[in-house]
Amino acid sequence: MAEIKLQDTTPMTALELSTKMKAGEVSVEEVVKKQLEIIKSEDEKYNCYITVWEEAAIARAKEVQKLIDEGKLADSSLAGVPIAIKDNICTKGELTTCASKMLSNFKPPYNAEVIERLEAAGAIIIGKANMDEFAMGSTTETSYYGPTKNPRGVEYVPGGSSGGAAAAVAAREAVIALGSDTGGSVRQPCSFCGVTGIKPTYGTVSRYGLIAYASSLDQIGPIANNVADCASVLEVIAGHDAKDSTSVPTQSYQYTKALVDDVKGKKIGIPRGYIGKGLDEEVKASILAAAKVLEEKGATVEEFDLDIVDLAIPAYYVLASAEASSNLSRYDGVKYGYRTSDFEGLGDLYKKTRSEGFGQEVKRRMMIGAFVLSSGYYDAYYNKALRVKALIKEGFDKAFEKYDVILGPTAPTTALKIGENLSDPLKMYLGDIYTVSVNLAGLPAISLPCGEDSKGMPIGLQLIGKPFKEADIIQVAYSYEQARIK
Amino acid sequence: MKITDETITYVAALAKLELSDDEKDRAKTDLENIISYMDTMNEIDTSNVEPMSHAFPMKNVFREDVVTNGDERDNLLSNAPVKKDGCFIVPKTVE
Numbered sequence: 183m184a185e186i187k188l189q190d191t192t193p194m195t196a197l198e199l200s201t202k203m204k205a206g207e208v209s210v211e212e213v214v215k216k217q218l219e220i221i222k223s224e225d226e227k228y229n230c231y232i233t234v235w236e237e238a239a240i241a242r243a244k245e246v247q248k249l250i251d252e253g254k255l256a257d258s259s260l261a262g263v264p265i266a267i268k269d270n271i272c273t274k275g276e277l278t279t280c281a282s283k284m285l286s287n288f289k290p291p292y293n294a295e296v297i298e299r300l301e302a303a304g305a306i307i308i309g310k311a312n313m314d315e316f317a318m319g320s321t322t323e324t325s326y327y328g329p330t331k332n333p334r335g336v337e338y339v340p341g342g343s344s345g346g347a348a349a350a351v352a353a354r355e356a357v358i359a360l361g362s363d364t365g366g367s368v369r370q371p372c373s374f375c376g377v378t379g380i381k382p383t384y385g386t387v388s389r390y391g392l393i394a395y396a397s398s399l400d401q402i403g404p405i406a407n408n409v410a411d412c413a414s415v416l417e418v419i420a421g422h423d424a425k426d427s428t429s430v431p432t433q434s435y436q437y438t439k440a441l442v443d444d445v446k447g448k449k450i451g452i453p454r455g456y457i458g459k460g461l462d463e464e465v466k467a468s469i470l471a472a473a474k475v476l477e478e479k480g481a482t483v484e485e486f487d488l489d490i491v492d493l494a495i496p497a498y499y500v501l502a503s504a505e506a507s508s509n510l511s512r513y514d515g516v517k518y519g520y521r522t523s524d525f526e527g528l529g530d531l532y533k534k535t536r537s538e539g540f541g542q543e544v545k546r547r548m549m550i551g552a553f554v555l556s557s558g559y560y561d562a563y564y565n566k567a568l569r570v571k572a573l574i575k576e577g578f579d580k581a582f583e584k585y586d587v588i589l590g591p592t593a594p595t596t597a598l599k600i601g602e603n604l605s606d607p608l609k610m611y612l613g614d615i616y617t618v619s620v621n622l623a624g625l626p627a628i629s630l631p632c633g634e635d636s637k638g639m640p641i642g643l644q645l646i647g648k649p650f651k652e653a654d655i656i657q658v659a660y661s662y663e664q665a666r667i668k
Numbered sequence: 669m670k671i672t673d674e675t676i677t678y679v680a681a682l683a684k685l686e687l688s689d690d691e692k693d694r695a696k697t698d699l700e701n702i703i704s705y706m707d708t709m710n711e712i713d714t715s716n717v718e719p720m721s722h723a724f725p726m727k728n729v730f731r732e733d734v735v736t737n738g739d740e741r742d743n744l745l746s747n748a749p750v751k752k753d754g755c756f757i758v759p760k761t762v763e
């Protein structure tokens with residue numbers, strides 16, 4: 183298959199690949215086998231995957247080929263396209279570990295809603311991607327299965343927590359991927375690995391079958407090599423689902439209609455705090471250059487104050503840890519997952535199972551969560567954080583009275599070296615400064631590549647939109663991407 | 669915010685965790701740093717702000733009480749570490 187070069191410097195997009203398969207220029211099985219070959223040769227270096235679905239993917243390729251031949255997937259832009267799934271998204275009968283010893287033997291009895299939707303669209307799951315344990319971390323170093331390496335430089339972290347998914351797309355070990363974003367876990371690894379990812383508005387994509395970290399903040403989002411592929415994946419996975427009581431029906435899920443190269447008249451705001459203290463100079467220059475490109479294409483760009491986001495990190499870590507401590511209380515060694523072998527009585531079973539099954543960062547966050555929810559501290563921390571969250575939401579609401587899209591960096595720096603941040607949790611948390619407020623306010627945001635630093639590591643541009651206005655950020659991102667390609 | 673040994677013992681018990689002495693020491697330092705950082709929220713007066721759980725108004729979702737799923741017992745038990753006669757096995761809790 184000389185014409186299908188998955189490993190070219192310009193990768194084949196999901197849309198191009200699917201078109202070729204539907205036109206009969208290449209078979210689904212050829213594409214899937216080629217994808218598996220790349221994984222085989224590359225993954226030793228990067229450790230993007232926890233599980234690779236070798237046989238299942240080839241069997242599925244034959245089924246999808248049949249559907250394509252029967253003309254049943256003519257409208258699907260993902261027909262036959264290999265996709266990596268973050269390992270906190272349930273896949274029926276297939277290991278779903280959350281990169282934790284606690285779930286190292288867990289085979290869910292059901293599929294997540296997003297998996298049902300992807301399969302109906304003819305996408306082919308190629309494997310389950312590595313991540314920070316239970317999605318807690320910003321580097322993919324807390325995985326029970328070892329760290330993922332950044333394909334743009336193996337001494338660097340890929341970011342996290344969806345580090346395996348973003349690295350897989352960057353390393354061509356998958357064409358597209360699904361991650362999950364609670365405080366930046368799709369956007370930040372996309373920024374570090376030089377790929378594109380969307381965190382949808384809370385309620386847009388069903389969380390049914392997404393193993394919970396912080397339920398009021400979690401959203402599943404697409405990762406791809408360009409904006410169009412992200413929009414296509416989002417179009418497939420978004421939609422109301424009665425099985426998720428926080429799912430919000432919206433008017434239109436036709437995100438690919440927003441792939442229009444035009445930003446004339448769009449009003450873009452840059453919060454001064456997003457380009458101020460703490461931001462790496464090279465990242466800053468790259469972000470401002472991106473803003474300039476959009477201005478030259480006809481958007482109006484201006485800076486404004488959004489000081490309340492300074493308190494987003496403390497509020498986020500209070501709320502996320504509180505929800506985590508509650509959500510993770512289900513791991514008790516009784517219903518599923520790891521169980522200690524040696525215990526006396528029920529209390530001992532719980533304690534030993536959990537102490538042996540969870541890693542350091544997960545334990546840390548459960549203890550922070552238990553602390554902020556405990557009597558005497560509940561008001562001072564948990565309730566205080568909910569009040570700060572209300573102010574952050576109000577700040578964004580006000581900003582969106584003036585602007586269509588808010589622009590800034592995704593992360594304050596490019597990827598750090600492996601091991602650099604692991605010893606100091608607070609330092610790692612501070613790296614989430616530009617992403618967490620989006621989750622607290624429930625907003626949609628996209629991260630896309632906008633340059634490289636002097637070490638050759640990618641820089642990510644973040645565009646934040648109004649609630650349920652994914653179309654706005656997709657259009658602006660697409661327009662920027664078009665200018666950048668030229 | 670000063671985190672004492674008692675606090676660590678207390679939150680570990682709440683989280684149903686058993687910590688080694690090393691883990692306790694480390695947790696004390698980490699929690700103290702992190703909780704002190706969380707105290708920066710006190711820089712802003714929120715006395716007139718209502719706590720907000722969800723960014724968008726959430727309503728309770730009702731549906732008719734109709735069974736839509738089948739018998740999944742064996743399927744759901746398939747991950748149980750120990751099971752017997754269609755039940756999860758737990759240590760004896762009532763004497």
